[in-house]
Amino acid sequence: MPLRRHGTIISAVLIVCAIAAMLAAGVLFAIRAQTSSVTASRSGSHAYLAAWSGLNEAMAMFNSGDVPVAEWYDNPQLFQNRLVAVEDGEAWCFTIYAHNPLDNSQPRFGLTDEASKILLDDESAKLLIGEANMTDELVDCLVDYLDEDDETSAVGAERDYYASLEPPYLPRNGPLETVEELLLIKGFSGRIVFGEDFNLNGVLDSNEFDGDDSFPPDDRNDVLDTGLAGIATVNAWEYDVDSQGRPRVNINGDVAELENLGLPQETVDFILAYRQAGKTFSHPSQLLGMTYRPESPSQNLEIEEISSGVDESNLAQVLDVLTVRTSGRQPIRGLVNINTAPQRVLRLLKGFDDDLAGRIVDARRDLSSDKKSSIAWLVEENVVDFEKFKEIAPVLTARSFQFRLRCVGFGAKTGSFCAIEAVFDVSQGRPRLVYMRDISRLGLPVAIDVDQEMLGAMR
Ligand SMILES: [Ca+2]
Ligand SMILES: [Ca+2]
Ligand SMILES: [Ca+2]
Known part of the structure; x- marks a missing residue:
C-alpha cells in the first residue's frame, strides 16, 4: 500500500509542522491536531509528540552552556523511559538510544557528537580507504562527487557518469548536506552507508548476524558494523572563538x-x-x-x-x-574531538596509528572535564611529545557543537510508537535543529520495558 504509506508520512510531517511551535510553549498533549487531511491515528501523533519531547529535552540540556560528556553520552536516568505525560490511562514516554561500541546487545542511552567522527570532505575522504568497506573505487567516487572540478579520478565518477543515468542528476561538487546523500554516489549502497544495523537501533539484532539468511546482508560475526555513518559525518563545525566566545x-x-x-x-x-x-x-x-x-x-x-x-x-x-585563520566568521569544519572520538576514528587521522589512538583513549578515561577543555592535555599528560603534538594538533579539537540523537516516543501500555533521528547544532548559542527524519518504518528500536511501579502509580 505505498500510496497510503506516503499519505501517512505526509500527514505526520504536517502534524509536526503544526505543533512544533507549540511544543516550545510547553503545551504538550494539550493539543488536538486540527488537520482534516490527517489520517495518522491519535495514538500515533501522541507518540510523535513524545519523541519530540525527547528531542526538546536534549536540546534544552545544551541551552545553558557546556555539558560534560558524562551527562549526555550514556545516561539512562535522563534518557531512558522518561515519562512525558499521562492521558486517558496511557503513559507517554521517550527513550533516546545510540550504538554502544562496548556492547552490541544493549544500546546506550544518550547522544552522539558529530565531532567524534571524520568529516566527509574531499580531503579527509582519503583517510577512509580500507575502513567501513571503503574501497579505492568508492573513495575516488566520493572525492569526485565532493570536489569542485569535473575531472574524474582514477576509478571515480564525475558529471558525465551522473548525466548518463536515468533519471540524470548532477554530482554535488561541494559539501554533502546529509549522510543519506551518499546513496546518490556511484557504488554506495545501504550496506556501505549504514552497515549491518538495518533498523538503526544500535543493537545487533538476530537478522543482522545471520549472513544472507534474512535481510540485511551481514558478515555473520558478533560485531555490529555501523557502516560509514558510524565513523563519518557531514555535520561537524565550530567557530574560531576562545572559551569565552571571543574571536581568536x-x-x-x-x-x-x-x-x-x-x-x-x-x-x-x-x-x-x-x-x-x-x-x-x-x-x-x-x-x-x-x-x-x-x-x-x-x-x-x-x-x-x-x-x-x-x-x-x-x-x-x-x-x-x-x-592562524584570517576569516574568523567562517566556521572551521571537520576538527575531530580528542575527548570523544573512538579509537577506530582516531587511528585514521593523519599522524596517528593504533598505538597512539589507544593511548589517548586510555589516558582520557579518568580526566576531569576541566582538564579536557583543551587538547593541551595530550602534552600535559605526557601522551605525546612536543613534536608529535605539533604534527597532530591542527586537525584536533576538544569541543563538540553538533549532536545526533535517535529518539523513540511510545505509549507504555499500547506500544504505539514513533522514532525520529535528528541533529542539532549549538555552535551559535541556542540549539538549532539542522536535520530530522522519521525512522518509525524501521520498526520499534528498543523494547518497551517501563517500570511497573510507575504504571501502577497511574491507576
Ligand atoms: Ca567533482
Ligand atoms: Ca540493529
Ligand atoms: Ca542478515
Whole structure:
C-alpha cells in the first residue's frame, strides 16, 4: 500500500509542522491536531509528540552552556523511559538510544557528537580507504562527487557518469548536506552507508548476524558494523572563538592585538621577533618549546637564541586565544574531538596509528572535564611529545557543537510508537535543529520495558 504509506508520512510531517511551535510553549498533549487531511491515528501523533519531547529535552540540556560528556553520552536516568505525560490511562514516554561500541546487545542511552567522527570532505575522504568497506573505487567516487572540478579520478565518477543515468542528476561538487546523500554516489549502497544495523537501533539484532539468511546482508560475526555513518559525518563545525566566545586573534595578523591577550610577555616578544623577520606561523601549536635565533645585523654581533616561553604549563592558554585563520566568521569544519572520538576514528587521522589512538583513549578515561577543555592535555599528560603534538594538533579539537540523537516516543501500555533521528547544532548559542527524519518504518528500536511501579502509580 505505498500510496497510503506516503499519505501517512505526509500527514505526520504536517502534524509536526503544526505543533512544533507549540511544543516550545510547553503545551504538550494539550493539543488536538486540527488537520482534516490527517489520517495518522491519535495514538500515533501522541507518540510523535513524545519523541519530540525527547528531542526538546536534549536540546534544552545544551541551552545553558557546556555539558560534560558524562551527562549526555550514556545516561539512562535522563534518557531512558522518561515519562512525558499521562492521558486517558496511557503513559507517554521517550527513550533516546545510540550504538554502544562496548556492547552490541544493549544500546546506550544518550547522544552522539558529530565531532567524534571524520568529516566527509574531499580531503579527509582519503583517510577512509580500507575502513567501513571503503574501497579505492568508492573513495575516488566520493572525492569526485565532493570536489569542485569535473575531472574524474582514477576509478571515480564525475558529471558525465551522473548525466548518463536515468533519471540524470548532477554530482554535488561541494559539501554533502546529509549522510543519506551518499546513496546518490556511484557504488554506495545501504550496506556501505549504514552497515549491518538495518533498523538503526544500535543493537545487533538476530537478522543482522545471520549472513544472507534474512535481510540485511551481514558478515555473520558478533560485531555490529555501523557502516560509514558510524565513523563519518557531514555535520561537524565550530567557530574560531576562545572559551569565552571571543574571536581568536590571528598570530600572523595585527601585532597590537597580541598585547591584550594575557599571554606571557616573553611569548608576545617572541612572536613579534619572529614576525619581524618576515616569518609566519603555520599553527599556534608551533610555539610549543620553540626557539629562534634572530638574524644578526652584523657579522661581528652574536645574537642570543630566544625562547617562546610556551610549554605544557601554558599551552592551553595559547591555543585558546590564538589562531592562524584570517576569516574568523567562517566556521572551521571537520576538527575531530580528542575527548570523544573512538579509537577506530582516531587511528585514521593523519599522524596517528593504533598505538597512539589507544593511548589517548586510555589516558582520557579518568580526566576531569576541566582538564579536557583543551587538547593541551595530550602534552600535559605526557601522551605525546612536543613534536608529535605539533604534527597532530591542527586537525584536533576538544569541543563538540553538533549532536545526533535517535529518539523513540511510545505509549507504555499500547506500544504505539514513533522514532525520529535528528541533529542539532549549538555552535551559535541556542540549539538549532539542522536535520530530522522519521525512522518509525524501521520498526520499534528498543523494547518497551517501563517500570511497573510507575504504571501502577497511574491507576
Ligand atoms: Ca567533482
Ligand atoms: Ca540493529
Ligand atoms: Ca542478515
